[in-house]
Amino acid sequence: MSDYWNNRVKNLSPYIPGEQPKDRRLIKLNTNENPYPPSPKVIEAVKNAADESLRLYPDPECTQFREAAAARYKVKPEQVFAGNGSDEILAFAFGAFFESSQKGYKDAPVLFPDITYSFYPVYANLWDIPYKTVPLRDDFSINIEDYKINSGGIVISNPNAPTGTPLPLDDILSLAEYLEKQKKVLIVDEAYAAFGAQSAVSSIDKYPNLLTVHTLSKSASLAGLRAGFAIGNEKLIEALCRIRDSFNSYTMDRLALAGAKAAVEDVEYYNEINRRVIATRERVTAALRAMGFNVLNSSANFIFIKPPKTSGKDFFAALREKGILARHFNKERIADYLRVSVGTDDDMDKFINVCGEITGEFNANNTK
Ligand SMILES: *Cc1c(COP(=O)(O)O)cnc(C)c1O
Numbered sequence: 542m543s544d545y546w547n548n549r550v551k552n553l554s555p556y557i558p559g560e561q562p563k564d565r566r567l568i569k570l571n572t573n574e575n576p577y578p579p580s581p582k583v584i585e586a587v588k589n590a591a592d593e594s595l596r597l598y599p600d601p602e603c604t605q606f607r608e609a610a611a612a613r614y615k616v617k618p619e620q621v622f623a624g625n626g627s628d629e630i631l632a633f634a635f636g637a638f639f640e641s642s643q644k645g646y647k648d649a650p651v652l653f654p655d656i657t658y659s660f661y662p663v664y665a666n667l668w669d670i671p672y673k674t675v676p677l678r679d680d681f682s683i684n685i686e687d688y689k690i691n692s693g694g695i696v697i698s699n700p701n702a703p704t705g706t707p708l709p710l711d712d713i714l715s716l717a718e719y720l721e722k723q724k725k726v727l728i729v730d731e732a733y734a735a736f737g738a739q740s741a742v743s744s745i746d747k748y749p750n751l752l753t754v755h756t757l758s759k760s761a762s763l764a765g766l767r768a769g770f771a772i773g774n775e776k777l778i779e780a781l782c783r784i785r786d787s788f789n790s791y792t793m794d795r796l797a798l799a800g801a802k803a804a805v806e807d808v809e810y811y812n813e814i815n816r817r818v819i820a821t822r823e824r825v826t827a828a829l830r831a832m833g834f835n836v837l838n839s840s841a842n843f844i845f846i847k848p849p850k851t852s853g854k855d856f857f858a859a860l861r862e863k864g865i866l867a868r869h870f871n872k873e874r875i876a877d878y879l880r881v882s883v884g885t886d887d888d889m890d891k892f893i894n895v896c897g898e899i900t901g902e903f904n905a906n907n908t909k
Contacts, residue, residue: 575762590799627756627769705839735760737840
C-alpha cells in the first residue's frame with residue numbers, strides 16, 4: 542500500500558503467474574508451455590524481421606498476421622483481432638462487452654465457472670464488472686443449464702482450465718443462442734482447443750455475439766513471443782480495436798507479427814508436435830491411473846491429477862524436492878489436485894518414476 546496509489550490500484554488483486562524458475566535443472570511442468578520448439582519457419586521469420594526496419598513502428602492493424610489467421614480459419618480478416626498474447630485480448634474483451642457497475646446501479650453479473658482460468662475474476666475486478674461464479678458439477682464438468690439465467694455475459698474456457706475438461710460444441714452454441722436473445726456476449730477461450738476440444742470458430746457467422754479467443758503460447762510453442770488472436774463478428778472485432786486504440790496502438794511488435802504469421806501458416810508442423818503431446822498425455826494418464834491417481838480426462842496439454850493418500854500441497858512440495866515443478870492451486874475443491882503440463886516423453890518418464898517414488902515413501906511413512 543502507498544498513499545500515492547489511487548483506489549483502483551488499492552482494490553486490485555492481480556493474477557499470480559506460475560513460477561518461471563531461474564534453476565534450469567528443474568523439469569518445468571507448471572505453466573503449460575509446449576515442450577517442443579516453435580516451427581523453424583517461425584525462427585527464420587523472426588530473424589528476418591530483426592533488421593533496420595525496427596526503426597519504424599509496426600503495422601497497427603497487424604494486417605499480414607490477421608490475413609494469415611483468417612485464411613487458416615476460413616474467416617474474413619475483419620473477423621480477426623490480433624493482440625499481445627490472449628491475456629491482453631481477454632482483458633480488452635471484458636472491457637468491451639461487459640458493463641461496469643455504476644453508482645447505485647449494477648448490471649446483471651457476468652458468469653463463469655467457480656473453477657476456471659483465474660485471470661477472469663481479475664479482469665472483472667480491473668474493469669469493476671460484477672460477476673458470479675457458477676459451481677462445476679462434482680465431476681468438474683459444466684452444466685450449461687446453470688448459465689441460462691439473466692446475466693451480463695458468459696466466459697467459458699474450452700477445454701476448461703485447470704481441469705482439461707472439454708465442453709461439446711452443441712453446448713457452447715446453446716449458450717450462444719441463449720445469450721443472443723439477451724444481446725449479451727459469449728467469450729470462448731480456446732487456449733487449449735488444439736489439443737482436443739471442438740472449436741466454435743466455424744459458428745461465428747451464425748452467432749454475432751460469439752467471440753473465440755486463441756493464443757500461440759501453448760499450441761504454437763510461442764509463449765515467449767506474446768501473440769494471440771480473437772475471431773468473431775466484425776462488430777465485436779471493431780469494439781476490441783476501439784479499446785486497444787484507447788490504450789496502445791501498437792500492441793504487437795514487428796518481431797511478434799512476423800513470427801505469429803509464420804506460425805499460423807505452418808499447420809503441418811504444429812499438427813505433428815501437438816499430436817505427440819496428445820499421445821504422451823494419454824500414456825501418462827494411463828500410467829498414473831495404474832498407480833492409484835485420480836486423473837481427469839484431459840483435452841488439453843496438461844493433466845489434472847489427485848495423488849493417492851497425499852494432500853496436493855505435500856505432493857507438490859515432494860515433486861519440487863525431486864526436481865519437478867508442477868502447479869498447485871490453494872483453492873477450495875481443488876486443493877488436493879495438481880496441474881501437470883505434458884512435457885517430452887523423457888521428462889514425463891522421469892515424472893512417472895518420481896510419482897512412484899513419492900507414493901511409495903508416503904505409503905511407507907503411513908504404515909510405520
Ligand atoms: C495460457 C492461457 C491464456 C493466455 O495465454 P497468453 O500467453 O496470454 O496468450 C489464456 N487463457 C487460458 C485459459 C490460458 O491457460
